[in-house]
Amino acid sequence: MSAYFVTATGTDIGKTFVTAGLIRYLRGAGQPVNALKPIVSGYDSSVVETSDPAVLLKALGRQVSADEIDTIAPWRFRAPLSPDIAAAREGRGIDFDRLVAFSRDAVKAATGILFIEGAGGIMVPLDNKRTVLDWMAALDIPLLLVVGGYLGAISHTLTALDVLRQRKLTIAAIVVSESERGTVELDDTVSSITRFSDGVDVVGLPRLPGGLTEHPAFARIAALL
Ligand SMILES: Nc1ncnc2c1ncn2[C@@H]1O[C@H](COP(=O)(O)OP(=O)(O)OP(=O)(O)O)[C@@H](O)[C@H]1O
Numbered sequence: 666m667s668a669y670f671v672t673a674t675g676t677d678i679g680k681t682f683v684t685a686g687l688i689r690y691l692r693g694a695g696q697p698v699n700a701l702k703p704i705v706s707g708y709d710s711s712v713v714e715t716s717d718p719a720v721l722l723k724a725l726g727r728q729v730s731a732d733e734i735d736t737i738a739p740w741r742f743r744a745p746l747s748p749d750i751a752a753a754r755e756g757r758g759i760d761f762d763r764l765v766a767f768s769r770d771a772v773k774a775a776t777g778i779l780f781i782e783g784a785g786g787i788m789v790p791l792d793n794k795r796t797v798l799d800w801m802a803a804l805d806i807p808l809l810l811v812v813g814g815y816l817g818a819i820s821h822t823l824t825a826l827d828v829l830r831q832r833k834l835t836i837a838a839i840v841v842s843e844s845e846r847g848t849v850e851l852d853d854t855v856s857s858i859t860r861f862s863d864g865v866d867v868v869g870l871p872r873l874p875g876g877l878t879e880h881p882a883f884a885r886i887a888a889l890l
């Protein structure tokens with residue numbers, strides 16, 4: 666059993682894309698795998714198919730049903746805002762202790778590889794005092810850090826690495842998921858981040874054309890888990 670927390674330098678960077686690709690690769694290699702996306706904001710119950718939990722469930726080969734979505738993504742909010750604000754819009758809140766207990770139980774119960782996808786970036790607030798960083802620190806499982814390939818991504822990545830090191834979190838791998846209309850060569854971003862990564866492997870994942878979900882990079886990332 667091993668569990669990984671999938672986090673990123675920001676929202677829309679590629680956490681779900683990378684997680685789904687890894688799930689498909691691992692299942693193809695006959696490995697048991699599971700995934701959770703405990704907190705989803707911007708969840709529109711009339712357009713479920715493109716939601717993060719649906720993408721993950723499809724990759725896992727499971728049904729996109731209300732029950733399955735409840736199982737892997739219990740905290741869902743309508744507004745496409747940070748979880749604390751999205752929850753407040755509905756007069757709700759995220760009980761941090763329950764979130765940690767839910768995640769820990771899943772880690773304990775996992776029989777293969779478990780991915781827990783965070784929400785947004787590493788310091789998105791969950792309530793008035795805690796951020797995703799506190800959630801990751803409470804779980805203390807290795808991270809898969811997904812970063813972008815846009816101009817500015819290197820600085821965002823090094824800032825994130827500094828904060829993660831301060832909290833003594835372990836990073837299993839850094840994945841540079843190439844950004845749309847990026848003006849920077851993916852290989853340059855990968856080598857630059859590698860120079861600052863303290864030995865953590867950095868894998869570049871090119872921008873894949875629409876619909877394509879397979880790439881040799883997933884095997885390289887899986888080898889680091
Ligand atoms: N390497 C890539 N090739 C092609 N498309 C990608 C790639 N990386 C990300 N995408 C696409 O970019 C969009 C944002 O990625 P994704 O949903 O994985 O981000 P995220 O980090 O999970 O965001 P959130 O914070 O909302 O959970 C999605 O449409 C996804 O399919």
Ligand SMILES: [Mg+2]
Pocket residue numbers: 680681682717782
């Ligand atoms: Mg996502």
